[in-house]
Ligand code: GTP
């Protein structure tokens with residue numbers, strides 16, 4: 001089956017929303033096949049966010065992402081890449097639909113970088129690359 005990389009970002013972990021995010025993933029019928037809490041370093045984040053290098057929000061994004069532990073998961077299921085993006089909602093929580101993780105729980109005000117609780121791979125190519133980065137043993 002298809003696999004995606006899900007991250008509960010530092011804001012989600014700090015706010016105690018790890019269980020809520022994983023609950024929604026499991027309730028949808030997806031399967032968690034790997035799970036780890038860790039604090040990411042610059043090298044990992046530079047690779048993870050390679051597509052954003054050079055953009056104005058890159059440095060604050062990396063600083064935010066290494067500000068505390070994240071929970072990384074490999075999630076499996078039919079069309080899970082698209083499905084998790086749908087569960088997550090749009091990038092900015094203010095405009096994200098109610099019913100989504102970001103729409104129900106995200107706060108994008110009062111911070112210099114968009115703190116939107118979760119990450120999900122955006123394509124099969126991204127998923128393979130990101131799972132290799134975060135879970136090299138898989
Ligand atoms: P991810 O699942 O985290 O990859 O989010 P996404 O796919 O919805 O967004 P994208 O990959 O375009 O951007 C990655 C992350 O960078 C976002 O989740 C935000 O945290 C941050 N980000 C993206 N665009 C902006 C922006 O225009 N300004 C700021 N400050 N942060 C941004």
Ligand code: MG
Nearest residue numbers: 119120121122
């Ligand atoms: Mg993205």
